[in-house]
Amino acid sequence: MRPLATSEMIAWARLARTPRIGPVTFQRLIARYKNAAEAIERLPRHIAPPPASAIEAEMEALAAMGARFAAACEPDYPPLLKEVDPPPPLISLRGRIKLAHERTIALVGAREASAAGLHLAEALARDLGEMGYVIVSGLARGIDASAHRASLKTGTIGVLAGGLDNPYPPQNRALHDAIAEQGLVVSEAPLGTVARARDFPRRNHVISGLSLGIVVIEAALRSGSLITARAAAEQGREVMAAPGSPLDPRARGANALIKGGATLIEDAHDVAAHLGAAPRAHAPGPLFSRVEEEADVSAADVARVFALLSPTPVHLNELARHAGLSAAQTAAALMELELAGRAASLAGGFAAFARAAFQAPD
Numbered sequence: 001m002r003p004l005a006t007s008e009m010i011a012w013a014r015l016a017r018t019p020r021i022g023p024v025t026f027q028r029l030i031a032r033y034k035n036a037a038e039a040i041e042r043l044p045r046h047i048a049p050p051p052a053s054a055i056e057a058e059m060e061a062l063a064a065m066g067a068r069f070a071a072a073c074e075p076d077y078p079p080l081l082k083e084v085d086p087p088p089p090l091i092s093l094r095g096r097i098k099l100a101h102e103r104t105i106a107l108v109g110a111r112e113a114s115a116a117g118l119h120l121a122e123a124l125a126r127d128l129g130e131m132g133y134v135i136v137s138g139l140a141r142g143i144d145a146s147a148h149r150a151s152l153k154t155g156t157i158g159v160l161a162g163g164l165d166n167p168y169p170p171q172n173r174a175l176h177d178a179i180a181e182q183g184l185v186v187s188e189a190p191l192g193t194v195a196r197a198r199d200f201p202r203r204n205h206v207i208s209g210l211s212l213g214i215v216v217i218e219a220a221l222r223s224g225s226l227i228t229a230r231a232a233a234e235q236g237r238e239v240m241a242a243p244g245s246p247l248d249p250r251a252r253g254a255n256a257l258i259k260g261g262a263t264l265i266e267d268a269h270d271v272a273a274h275l276g277a278a279p280r281a282h283a284p285g286p287l288f289s290r291v292e293e294e295a296d297v298s299a300a301d302v303a304r305v306f307a308l309l310s311p312t313p314v315h316l317n318e319l320a321r322h323a324g325l326s327a328a329q330t331a332a333a334l335m336e337l338e339l340a341g342r343a344a345s346l347a348g349g350f351a352a353f354a355r356a357a358f359q360a361p362d
Contacts, residue, residue, distance in 0.1 A: 001075050010055045011036035012071050016090040017190060018049040020354070022345030024316065025335045027086040044339055058191050066180075067094035067164055078186075080104065081209040084235055085349050088188045088206065092164050095184035099134045099155045105271060106136040106207050106232070108225045109143030109217035110250045117218040117250065120242055121146040124215065127268035129154025136211045138203060138224075139172055139179070143217050148175055152182050157210060160187040161203040162195035186210070202346070204228040205235075212275055213238030215265060219253030226253050229262070234315065238278050240265045295328035297336070305333040309343055313350035 004012060015036040016026055029039040040049055062068050070077045072087045078100035081087050093100075105128055107121055125135045125147040135151035137144040139158040148156045158179045162168055164187050167176035179185055188206055189199065204224055208214055208231040216239075219225035232239050239262040244251025258264050263274050304323045308314070320330040334351050337343035344354045 001073065003074050003076070004071055006059075008036070009059070009069060009071060010052050011040060012073075013055045013058075013069060013090055014049040014052060015040055017055070018043070018047060020047055020338050020341055020344075022338055022351075023086040023089055024331055024345030024349065024351065025338045026089045028331055028335045047339060061191055062092060062094075062164070065094060065164065067092055067185075069093075070097075078210055080211065081206065084205070084209040087209070090188070091206070092187045092189075092191070093184060094164050094180050094186075095182070096155075097184060099157055099184045100186070100210060102134045102155065103132060104134045104136050104157065104211045105275070106211035106214040106228070107143065107147040107217065108137055108207065108214060108228050109219055109254075110223070110225070111140050111142040111144075112250070113142035113146070113218050114248065114250060117143060117244075118146045121217050122150040124217070124268050124271065125150035125156075126154075128271060129156075131268060131272055133272075136207055138200075138207055138228075139167060139176060139185075140224075141169060141171065143225075145172055145175055148179060148183075152178060156183040158183065158185045159203050159207045159210070160185065160195070161189065161199040163187055163189045163191040163193040165191050166194050168195045200224055201227050201231075205231045208232035208235055208237055211237060213240060213271075213278075215271060216241040216254045216257055216262070218242075218244060218248075218250040219257075220249060221252050221256060223253055226257070229257055238263065238275060240271060240274060242266065295326065295332045297325075297329050297332040301325055301329060302333045302336050305330060306337055306342060309337075309351060309353055311353050313346050313352045316349050316351060319351060 033039040033042055070091050070093050072082060072089050076097055107125055121143045129151040134155040135147050136157045137147045156179055160167055167173055188202060204227045208228050214229055214232040216225050216229055229239050241254040241257040241262045243258055243264055244254055265271050305319055308319055308322050316330050320327045334343055334345055338345055341354050343351055345351050
């Protein structure tokens, strides 16, 4: 593991930003061709990576704002996020990168939070920070913003759905700037990307992937916070929730998590005690060995995997089980489908029908 040279980073970023190349296909291409430059040379003619000049311009713009790329193969890449199988191939970091290498816990919850919820988020973030934990959240209004503000002095990480130059929502711009100066801001999206609704689940996977566990404080039954909680469980992270009144719709999501097996917490000591007692879990099985031999896959195998896909993301291990294939064969079939524009590999080892990962900046 070593930092990439500039030319290697440019090739890595070009491959990572290539349309139809999701994290699973990216990882498989690197495993097959050993480096990003060679993988780009072997891409089908109808798949065009962004030009090197565009990546160079983005790297210069990042440097001007005190930020930089981090590739999943580099030592500065957050170690917990690297455990996600497969991890996002490329992220952008602005601020104190070392914070992502310390003990991290995610706090998320309702945007339209109650005063009690905001008070609990502030108390948890402050007390956990004093215990040595770095607080991770999504820079949204409500619970996220309260957790960030309370942990600015002890260490906080904000994760964006858009590019580092497009923090969302606009009301939290001052908070974003404070985190960039005192903490760390992370994004998987290219500069210039304006966050859309479909980009937030990817952000939520990064939030949980950066963290030892996640605490949900107030969340509706259909909310981004529950998406983050599901991502955490899929990644083998600890899932905790603060209970709330059954009369408050904002508490139903957290209460449902507790009924489903999440750990009930009331204060920072509960969180720290649970993390200290819980064995380190991992995401559900490796998708394929980093050094395995090439898996043979037939047209019938590819068709069988495609028939199992839908708009709903499903983990590759589930696809492999239902298709009767090995994880390596399933990953190879998905790579063919993705390069053909028929499927998309998503963060955390999931796959679904094809769709663009990020909208190209104007």
